[in-house]
Amino acid sequence: MSLQPEFEVVGNHKSARSANFKLPRHTVKTPVFMPVGTQGTIKGLTSKQLLELDLDIILGNTYHLGLRPGKDIMDEFGGLHKLMNWPHSILTDSGGFQMVSLLKLATITEEGVEFLSSHDGSKIMMTPEESIRLQNSIGSDIMMQLDDVVHVSTRGPRVEEAMNRSIRWLDRSIAANNNPDKQTIFAIIQGGLNLDLRTTCMEEMVKRNTGGYAIGGLSGGESKDEFWRVVAHCTKHLPKDKPRYCMGVGYPVDLVVCTALGVDMFDCVYPCRTARFGTALVSTGRLQLKQKEFRDDLRRLDENCDCYVCKNYTRAYFHSLSAKEQIASNLLTYHNLYYLKHLMTSLREAIVEERFPERVQQFFQLQFPEKDYPNWVVEALASVDITLPT
Amino acid sequence: VDWVLAAHPDVMCALADEVSMLVGNNRSNASVHRTVKWADEQIEMLHEHRKRNAGRDVPRFLAVVTGGSSVHSRVQCAQMLAEPQRAANIDGYVLGGYSGGESPQERAQMVRRVLSKLPSDKLRVMWGVNTPIDVLRSVELGVDLFDAAYPTMLTETGLAFVADVDDLDNNGDNESKSAEQQPCTLNLRDKSFERDERPLLEGCTCFACRNHTRAYIHHLLNTHELLHNILLQIHNLHHYERFFATIRRSIEAGKFDSAKRVLMQRLRQ
Numbered sequence: 001m002s003l004q005p006e007f008e009v010v011g012n013h014k015s016a017r018s019a020n021f022k023l024p025r026h027t028v029k030t031p032v033f034m035p036v037g038t039q040g041t042i043k044g045l046t047s048k049q050l051l052e053l054d055l056d057i058i059l060g061n062t063y064h065l066g067l068r069p070g071k072d073i074m075d076e077f078g079g080l081h082k083l084m085n086w087p088h089s090i091l092t093d094s095g096g097f098q099m100v101s102l103l104k105l106a107t108i109t110e111e112g113v114e115f116l117s118s119h120d121g122s123k124i125m126m127t128p129e130e131s132i133r134l135q136n137s138i139g140s141d142i143m144m145q146l147d148d149v150v151h152v153s154t155r156g157p158r159v160e161e162a163m164n165r166s167i168r169w170l171d172r173s174i175a176a177n178n179n180p181d182k183q184t185i186f187a188i189i190q191g192g193l194n195l196d197l198r199t200t201c202m203e204e205m206v207k208r209n210t211g212g213y214a215i216g217g218l219s220g221g222e223s224k225d226e227f228w229r230v231v232a233h234c235t236k237h238l239p240k241d242k243p244r245y246c247m248g249v250g251y252p253v254d255l256v257v258c259t260a261l262g263v264d265m266f267d268c269v270y271p272c273r274t275a276r277f278g279t280a281l282v283s284t285g286r287l288q289l290k291q292k293e294f295r296d297d298l299r300r301l302d303e304n305c306d307c308y309v310c311k312n313y314t315r316a317y318f319h320s321l322s323a324k325e326q327i328a329s330n331l332l333t334y335h336n337l338y339y340l341k342h343l344m345t346s347l348r349e350a351i352v353e354e355r356f357p358e359r360v361q362q363f364f365q366l367q368f369p370e371k372d373y374p375n376w377v378v379e380a381l382a383s384v385d386i387t388l389p390t
Numbered sequence: 391v392d393w394v395l396a397a398h399p400d401v402m403c404a405l406a407d408e409v410s411m412l413v414g415n416n417r418s419n420a421s422v423h424r425t426v427k428w429a430d431e432q433i434e435m436l437h438e439h440r441k442r443n444a445g446r447d448v449p450r451f452l453a454v455v456t457g458g459s460s461v462h463s464r465v466q467c468a469q470m471l472a473e474p475q476r477a478a479n480i481d482g483y484v485l486g487g488y489s490g491g492e493s494p495q496e497r498a499q500m501v502r503r504v505l506s507k508l509p510s511d512k513l514r515v516m517w518g519v520n521t522p523i524d525v526l527r528s529v530e531l532g533v534d535l536f537d538a539a540y541p542t543m544l545t546e547t548g549l550a551f552v553a554d555v556d557d558l559d560n561n562g563d564n565e566s567k568s569a570e571q572q573p574c575t576l577n578l579r580d581k582s583f584e585r586d587e588r589p590l591l592e593g594c595t596c597f598a599c600r601n602h603t604r605a606y607i608h609h610l611l612n613t614h615e616l617l618h619n620i621l622l623q624i625h626n627l628h629h630y631e632r633f634f635a636t637i638r639r640s641i642e643a644g645k646f647d648s649a650k651r652v653l654m655q656r657l658r659q
Contacts, residue, residue: 048601064613077585
């Protein structure tokens, strides 16, 4: 019996929704931002800190975990949850994106993706079946299908070919799932920037009735204008009773706009990566703490944040230690994740309490006090009847 | 001194002319006189600081006993710094310039002579002498305070400190036990830990041991993930402190000699 996790909508405003996504192990509250714990750890944070941050779900990378520690060890341990002692939910990507972006000689055929291992140079074929089997071993609650993902700048017949292949690979992924009542698969909608191709893809994939749907192939350098239109098109046509996951989206502005457009789940390496370079995400935007202006700034990172880091450390502290000492990177990572968690929770609450437009306006006022909002933001929000104060 | 005071420490260590064991007599001698002179100057500066701050926020002051390779110089330095007028302004003594190539016996001889000149009611500190065996030897001689570079060095090398520092009373009658004694450190990079579901040290109550396994830490080391440092350091500091707690307990119970014997034997693995 295939798992159909309940997606319980508890509030909505036009396209935006708040929901409880009831996975077997743990319920995920949406809209949700999923931090990326590539190799079974979120860069320096302990599992206990992740619980303190009240994270419902994190991401693992199948490609990396498949190499180290590898399928055998995963099987022996009974999965990543046990290996890293994480009791809440895990989503694994298929490994496809890493292969195409990280590896030099990755060849895509109908069978799968063939590439050379970056460790010992041997030839490896990653098929949809192999990807799902690996994810079965990892034991993630949500598994992403292997998709034929093309760069967003691609034009011509390749886009349609990739879209159609992704549908066939979805079927193969579903068939290969050896733990269907505990682990659910998400389909990944492809089609590039072509709305018709996207529609075709959605029509087909929705028939397969997977646990949720991801909007793939974006966040690869397309204009924001193109980006939001594709997202809006997809959320308009995807079923309302399943979660929508926009992959690779993580700038706060993008999270807010996409939530307004009807997206429920997000992931990105941005908050953790930028922390390691000394950038803090705050309610007014970002602070690049290595800059001179912060040398003597004894204020907390964010006036509106009451996380452990903001309560105990100053901007000056990070100015002197960021990019030099590991502790600075850990603390900033913690704060950035706290900030995003708090942001998403505030959106969720605003939707439930029927004051979502006001919350969105408040967010943008703090980020753009001069009211110089990016055009794409204004248009995207207007499409769901949210106007920003001028 | 200004820089040190800007950090508002609770205790400060004097700037001294520290020299290693490898210098000659002239240099050793010079280091003594310079060190004492500087100590006097710093004591004076602290007086001024005390007056300016109405006695508030004045750190304790540790003087450094130098003297290089010469036992005579070291003893002389100790005597000068122990003179009542100076000692009244000194809260503890750092025995400087060890761990520079001397044998344990040479060190023991020097330290004994030096300590015999220092007031017994003041702190004795040694920096750079911090392996568990060196700690035991130095505690026996009368040293009170050490630095934690050893556990930190272990962490940075991917090693966990797991020496058996408990259960000292149960060692005596087990001759056969020495054949299968537990190792003092584990090299977590070793492939043998790949599937090891045990904590670093069974029974250890530190965060790393209560929440994570050897296999996970091995994985983190293998993938160069930042978290391995954190978990290893938490454990190594915790266990190093337990080692010191065991030493303190044994001294308080009047059983340090036998405790040292047992621990030295275990630590020689």
